[in-house]
Amino acid sequence: MPDWDVIIIGGGAAGLFCAIEAGKRGRRVLVLEHSETIGKKIRISGGGRCNFTNVYTNPQNFLSANPHFCKSALARYTPADFITLVEKHGIAYHEKKLGQLFCDGSSQQIIDLLLRECETAAVAIRRGCQVRNVQRDEQSSSLAFSIATNFGSFQSSALVIATGGLSIAPLGATDFGYRIARQFGLRIEPARPGLVPMTLGPRMQKKLAKLSGVSVDSLVSYRNEQSRQSAEFRENVLITHRGLSGPAILQISTYWRPADPISINLLPDVQAFEVLTENQNSSMELANLLSHYLPKRFAHAWCELYAPSKPLKQFTAAELREIAQKLHEMQIKPTGTEGFKKAEVTAGGIDTTELSSRTMEAKRVPGLYFIGEVVDVTGQLGGYNFQWAWASGYAAGQSV
Numbered sequence: 001m002p003d004w005d006v007i008i009i010g011g012g013a014a015g016l017f018c019a020i021e022a023g024k025r026g027r028r029v030l031v032l033e034h035s036e037t038i039g040k041k042i043r044i045s046g047g048g049r050c051n052f053t054n055v056y057t058n059p060q061n062f063l064s065a066n067p068h069f070c071k072s073a074l075a076r077y078t079p080a081d082f083i084t085l086v087e088k089h090g091i092a093y094h095e096k097k098l099g100q101l102f103c104d105g106s107s108q109q110i111i112d113l114l115l116r117e118c119e120t121a122a123v124a125i126r127r128g129c130q131v132r133n134v135q136r137d138e139q140s141s142s143l144a145f146s147i148a149t150n151f152g153s154f155q156s157s158a159l160v161i162a163t164g165g166l167s168i169a170p171l172g173a174t175d176f177g178y179r180i181a182r183q184f185g186l187r188i189e190p191a192r193p194g195l196v197p198m199t200l201g202p203r204m205q206k207k208l209a210k211l212s213g214v215s216v217d218s219l220v221s222y223r224n225e226q227s228r229q230s231a232e233f234r235e236n237v238l239i240t241h242r243g244l245s246g247p248a249i250l251q252i253s254t255y256w257r258p259a260d261p262i263s264i265n266l267l268p269d270v271q272a273f274e275v276l277t278e279n280q281n282s283s284m285e286l287a288n289l290l291s292h293y294l295p296k297r298f299a300h301a302w303c304e305l306y307a308p309s310k311p312l313k314q315f316t317a318a319e320l321r322e323i324a325q326k327l328h329e330m331q332i333k334p335t336g337t338e339g340f341k342k343a344e345v346t347a348g349g350i351d352t353t354e355l356s357s358r359t360m361e362a363k364r365v366p367g368l369y370f371i372g373e374v375v376d377v378t379g380q381l382g383g384y385n386f387q388w389a390w391a392s393g394y395a396a397g398q399s400v
C-alpha cells in the first residue's frame with residue numbers, strides 16, 4: 001500500500017481545492033509545494049482583494065484549442081458553489097463590476113479559507129518541497145507513482161499536477177507541469193503570456209509617451225484570419241510608457257498572435273462621421289472637437305499621429321470620412337507583449353485532448369491528473385481563472 005492515496009504537486013488555488021475535495025472523500029492527501037509560503041499568487045490577486053469568481057461564468061469566457069473542454073467541470077462546480085463556501089467562512093465580499101466578486105477585506109481570507117478546509121479534510125501539506133523526479137510503476141495495481149524530493153521519497157496511487165503556468169516566476173511559477181507532461185508523452189499547446197500589457201514600436205511609443213497614464217474607454221477587437229479566432233472587449237485602454245495596457249488590452253492580449261494587428265474603436269457610442277459632418281463648417285480645430293469625446297491630451301496626440309489638426313471647415317468630406325473610420329478602427333500592430341514576467345496568466349498548456357473533461361485524468365496515463373492553469377484553458381480577466389482553478393480542482397478531487 002502506498003503511504004498516500006493522492007499526491008498533489010503545487011499548493012496554489014487548484015491544488016489546494018483538489019486536496020480539500022479528495023480529503024473530504026476520505027482520501028489520504030499530501031500536497032507538495034516548493035515555496036515556503038502557500039498561496040503567493042492568491043495573496044496578490046485582484047489588487048490584494050482576490051477576484052475569487054465571476055457570477056456570469058460561462059464557457060465562452062475561456063480560451064482553449066478545444067472550447068468545449070471546460071464545460072463539464074464548470075457546470076459541476078459553479079460560482080454559486082464557491083460563494084456558498086465564502087459565506088460559510090463569513091468572508092464579506094462585493095461585486096466590483098461585470099459580475100466580478102472581490103473580498104471586502106483581503107485575499108488572505110481566501111488563503112485562510114483554503115487552509116482551514118484543508119485542515120478539516122486532514123490534508124497534509126509539505127512546504128519547501130523540491131520534487132526531483134517522478135516515476136510511475138507500470139506493474140503494481142496499487143502503487144502507481146513514486147516522487148523523489150528533498151524530503152525523501154513519497155508514493156501514491158494518484159498524482160495531480162497543479163503547478164500552474166509560467167507567469168511571474170518570483171511567485172513560484174515553473175515549467176514543471178509541462179516537463180511532466182512531456183515525460184509521459186502528452187501533447188502541449190505552446191505556452192504564451194496572457195492578460196499582459198502589449199508593447200509598441202519606437203515611433204508609436206515616442207508619440208504616445210507623453211500620454212502615459214491616460215486611459216480611454218474603447219471597444220478593442222481582434223481577429224486571426226488563420227484560426228478564425230476573434231474577440232472584442234469594451235473596457236478601458238491605458239497608455240503606458242512602453243505601449244498599451246488597461247483591461248481591454250489585457251483581455252485581447254490572451255487572444256493575440258504575433259504580427260497581427262488589433263483594432264481600437266475609440267468612440268464606440270458615437271457616430272464619428274455624423275459628429276464631424278455636423279461641424280464641417282466650423283472653424284473649431286479637429287483636436288478640440290475630439291476633446292469633447294476623448295481625453296484632451298489623447299485627442300491632440302491622436303491627431304498628431306493620424307490627422308494633423310486644423311479647422312474643421314478645411315477638411316473635405318472624404319477626409320472627414322477617413323478620419324471617422326480611423327477613430328472607429330484605429331489599427332495598431334503591437335510589437336509584442338511584456339512577457340511572462342508581467343502576464344497574469346499563461347495561455348496554452350496541457351493539450352485538452354489528452355485529458356478527460358470529467359475528471360482531468362490523462363487518458364493515456366491512468367492515475368495522472370492535470371488541473372488549473374497548467375491545462376490549456378485560460379480565463380478572461382474578471383475572476384474566471386480562479387473559477388477554473390476551483391472547478392478543475394473539484395472535478396479531479398471527485399475522481400482521485
Ligand SMILES: Cc1cc2nc3c(=O)[nH]c(=O)nc-3n(C[C@H](O)[C@H](O)[C@H](O)COP(=O)(O)OP(=O)(O)OC[C@H]3O[C@@H](n4cnc5c(N)ncnc54)[C@H](O)[C@@H]3O)c2cc1C
Pocket residue numbers: 009010011012013014015032033034035039040041042044045046047050051052053129130131162163164165167168171172173174175176343344345371372373374382383384385386387389
Ligand atoms: C498578479 C496576478 C493577479 C491575479 N488576479 C486574479 C484574480 O483576481 N482573479 C482570477 O481569477 N485570477 C487572477 N489571477 C490568475 C490566477 O492567480 C491563476 O490563474 C490561478 O492562481 C491559477 O491557479 P493554479 O493553482 O493553477 O496555479 P498557481 O496558483 O500558480 O499555483 C501553482 C502552485 O504550484 C507551485 N509550484 C510550481 N512549480 C512547482 C514545483 N516544481 N514543485 C512544487 N510546487 C510548484 C507554485 O509555487 C504555486 O504555489 C492573477 C494572477 C496574477 C499573476
